[in-house]
Amino acid sequence: MPHTAPAGSAATHSFNSESEVLRNLEQIQQQVLWLSTSMIHHANRVRPNTSGLKVGGHQASCASMVAIMTALWFEQLQSGDRVSVKPHASPVLHSINYLLGNLEERYLTTLREYKGLQSYPSRSKDPDTVDYSTGSVGIGATAPIWGAIARRYVQTAVGTSGSGRQYSLVGDAELDEGAVWEAILDPGVAELGEVVWIVDLNRQSLDRVVPNLAAGRLEKMFGAAGWQVITVKFGALLESLFAQPGGHSLRTRILEMPNAEYQRLLRCTPEQVRDRLPGDGPGRSEIMSLIADLDDSTLSAAIRNLGGHDMEALIRAYRQIDDTRPTAVIAYTIKGYGLPTEGHPQNHSSLLSVKEFEQFAERLGRDPNNPWERFNEDSELGRLCAATAERLQRGPIPALNTPEVPVDSGRTPKGTASTQAALGRVLLDLTRSAPEVAERVVTVSPDVSSTTNLAGWVNKVGVWSAAERKNWFDDDAETLMHWREKPTGQHMELGIAETNLVGLIGELGATWSRWGEPLFPIGVMYDPFVERALEPWSYGIYAGGQSILIGTPSGVTLAAEGGAHQSITTPSIGLEQPSCISYEPAFGIDVEWTLLTSIGRLGRPDGTSAYLRLSTRPVDQSLANVPTDQAARERRRRQVVAGGYPLIRRADARLTIVAMGAMLPEAIAAGERLEQAGVNADILCVTSPGLLFDAMQARRGQGEADTWILDQLLPADRATPMVTVLDGHPHTLAFLAGVNRVPSVSLGVSQFGQVGSLEDVYRHHGIDTDSIVRASLDVLP
Numbered sequence: 001m002p003h004t005a006p007a008g009s010a011a012t013h014s015f016n017s018e019s020e021v022l023r024n025l026e027q028i029q030q031q032v033l034w035l036s037t038s039m040i041h042h043a044n045r046v047r048p049n050t051s052g053l054k055v056g057g058h059q060a061s062c063a064s065m066v067a068i069m070t071a072l073w074f075e076q077l078q079s080g081d082r083v084s085v086k087p088h089a090s091p092v093l094h095s096i097n098y099l100l101g102n103l104e105e106r107y108l109t110t111l112r113e114y115k116g117l118q119s120y121p122s123r124s125k126d127p128d129t130v131d132y133s134t135g136s137v138g139i140g141a142t143a144p145i146w147g148a149i150a151r152r153y154v155q156t157a158v159g160t161s162g163s164g165r166q167y168s169l170v171g172d173a174e175l176d177e178g179a180v181w182e183a184i185l186d187p188g189v190a191e192l193g194e195v196v197w198i199v200d201l202n203r204q205s206l207d208r209v210v211p212n213l214a215a216g217r218l219e220k221m222f223g224a225a226g227w228q229v230i231t232v233k234f235g236a237l238l239e240s241l242f243a244q245p246g247g248h249s250l251r252t253r254i255l256e257m258p259n260a261e262y263q264r265l266l267r268c269t270p271e272q273v274r275d276r277l278p279g280d281g282p283g284r285s286e287i288m289s290l291i292a293d294l295d296d297s298t299l300s301a302a303i304r305n306l307g308g309h310d311m312e313a314l315i316r317a318y319r320q321i322d323d324t325r326p327t328a329v330i331a332y333t334i335k336g337y338g339l340p341t342e343g344h345p346q347n348h349s350s351l352l353s354v355k356e357f358e359q360f361a362e363r364l365g366r367d368p369n370n371p372w373e374r375f376n377e378d379s380e381l382g383r384l385c386a387a388t389a390e391r392l393q394r395g396p397i398p399a400l401n402t403p404e405v406p407v408d409s410g411r412t413p414k415g416t417a418s419t420q421a422a423l424g425r426v427l428l429d430l431t432r433s434a435p436e437v438a439e440r441v442v443t444v445s446p447d448v449s450s451t452t453n454l455a456g457w458v459n460k461v462g463v464w465s466a467a468e469r470k471n472w473f474d475d476d477a478e479t480l481m482h483w484r485e486k487p488t489g490q491h492m493e494l495g496i497a498e499t500n501l502v503g504l505i506g507e508l509g510a511t512w513s514r515w516g517e518p519l520f521p522i523g524v525m526y527d528p529f530v531e532r533a534l535e536p537w538s539y540g541i542y543a544g545g546q547s548i549l550i551g552t553p554s555g556v557t558l559a560a561e562g563g564a565h566q567s568i569t570t571p572s573i574g575l576e577q578p579s580c581i582s583y584e585p586a587f588g589i590d591v592e593w594t595l596l597t598s599i600g601r602l603g604r605p606d607g608t609s610a611y612l613r614l615s616t617r618p619v620d621q622s623l624a625n626v627p628t629d630q631a632a633r634e635r636r637r638r639q640v641v642a643g644g645y646p647l648i649r650r651a652d653a654r655l656t657i658v659a660m661g662a663m664l665p666e667a668i669a670a671g672e673r674l675e676q677a678g679v680n681a682d683i684l685c686v687t688s689p690g691l692l693f694d695a696m697q698a699r700r701g702q703g704e705a706d707t708w709i710l711d712q713l714l715p716a717d718r719a720t721p722m723v724t725v726l727d728g729h730p731h732t733l734a735f736l737a738g739v740n741r742v743p744s745v746s747l748g749v750s751q752f753g754q755v756g757s758l759e760d761v762y763r764h765h766g767i768d769t770d771s772i773v774r775a776s777l778d779v780l781p
Helices: 018-046 059-063 066-076 087-099 105-109 139-157 172-176 178-184 187-191 215-224 236-242 247-256 259-265 270-276 284-292 296-303 311-318 354-364 380-392 419-433 455-461 498-508 511-515 527-542 570-576 588-600 630-642 661-676 689-699 708-713 731-738 758-765 769-779
Strands: 082-084 166-171 195-201 228-232 327-332 441-445 491-493 520-525 548-551 580-583 609-613 644-648 655-660 681-686 722-725 744-747
Touching (some): 018 066, 018 354, 018 380, 066 087, 066 166, 066 311, 139 166, 139 178, 139 195, 139 527, 166 172, 172 178, 172 195, 228 311, 259 270, 270 296, 419 441, 419 588, 520 527, 570 609, 588 609, 630 644, 661 722, 661 769, 722 731, 731 744, 744 769
Parallel strands (some): 655 722
Antiparallel strands (some): 644 681
16 A cells, blocks of 8 residues: 655645754654653652662663654654554653653653553553554564554454554664564565564664674665665765765775774764774775865764764655565664764663763753653644644544354264364364354464364465465365465464464454454464464563464374474463463363363453463373263363363272373373272363462462362362372472372473383373372372
């Protein structure tokens, strides 16, 4: 979609000349610099600090972004656009929102304060408009890519998401993160013309001046991925000098000097600059002649006149954006621009002293004791702020249109099947029993659709693509999985990059809060790789995205694949991840009930994400012993989704065996052998250790959760010594012995796996039937 210049911008303004508009924007830029610097100063130098710990903030990182963001907000953005702001520039965002009337003055003194402005932009915790939460390196930067796909998906599926660009404001050091390039290089991204990245090329990281960061290399990398590249190197003053005799030599010298040498010039006196700037190359004499007639202030301004701080150069660059492909605007900047710390190699988190702040205020003509003054509403700048706020005003989010999700199909799986196979069956059943729910389900996988039992679902709903593509194997009778790509498909296939997958499901899971249209995203990946994707998925949950992550196959039960493909700690991940409910179902019916319940928790203000850990192990479904009575069946279902259920109760039980997931056959077999030896044991099936832990904490007054499940699963009158077993780290279930304070033994996997048969691998880790029997006898009094 063409992106025209907004009404009131320099491109369409009918009252002010271009130079007047630029002067106004430069004054706003100065005010944004002042406000963002003052917010950090107040948090560290003015606000009482009883702990003595550093509050922190990034005045230099803010300063390098001020012009980029001022030009973007006041000249370029439209109401449908969304922006992911560089984490350390959050005070710049809050300053702009304050000038636009979208943030109350009282918040300016609360940066990094309890329930105040967050350290980094947060959709869920900041009081003003934040489009994307950022903070974790690379994740916030890539979020608008997945946001663009989510918007397009909603538009094709529902038709109510509107339009707009998706901007990422990125520091150059953030481009070191591999997840950034995994996202950029995904083949589908080249089709997203609404994606725009603006790179703050200040050539500094946290600890140093980056020695070899060349814009040319970045240009080639973005260009090779199919992006338009616009480089904003120099401002008007330097460009005018380049046009004079000797200007070519000056340009060459600046471009070719090492980053550290250039940064050092910023810390030099004008006299030192005249000595160092010409260098020792063949153009030395020409450069000396060119700068000889410049006064000291002009010379100092010239070496600082980079494109990322020049309003005219930035506006010109923004107007060149091509909406037919993604765009990278690479803007040369100076870290700390305009501050006493500018260009210093260790200025990343340095703070102005009180004296430096007062001198800074004097230079800008501001009152350090009254730093929060806005522009007068009747002034030209005040009217510009009001007009910009009106232009960027978004309409209200429509009321949620969420269909009711069924909780039980009424069918009972038979025969022998795995929980992984049950996943595909439940999704297909949903298309028949609740099509209005199924049409909002979006599955995503990193090239593992067929091996995770999604083939039938993919054949049914098709693969989502921005444009329809011909399926050349559609008439091949031997092709069982049909790859029909079309804008109405409901499955998305990414390359083998788990961070991309969880980033995408996070944004698909946020559409309810952006456009009032909930989606039910389900990401499927091999469980051993969940840890690789954990941070971006966790950050997506923090940012308000609600999704379901399926890890399958899991555990050492994947025996033939060996230790590299056997997950150990993933049950703990589900237990510990905030705003997420984890399940490890043992039977097909458990998969149905937990998956449907998890879908029903998505796409709403009080919603939660879910993690399901599934297995490829075929299990006799009759072992589930699903009640035939409807009321008893519903009681079992409620227990399953609440965290666990008693599978076998024996009279005069002297022992409790608690098992989870793929280990239920061994637990049942151990119970039968113990019964033959005269030791009766109850067999409990845990589906969610996290929910049970929450219930135990709530019973002790350490949280809020339903506790009834503990009464039904572990009633005090049946308290006996306990053995817990799972295909994962044993501590996951060890806490259950504390419910009734009974002796216990916890079995599980705490070492890297081994390749072999299922029997050999279980025996190696001590989770086979023999091991359960031995542990049971050992724990008895």
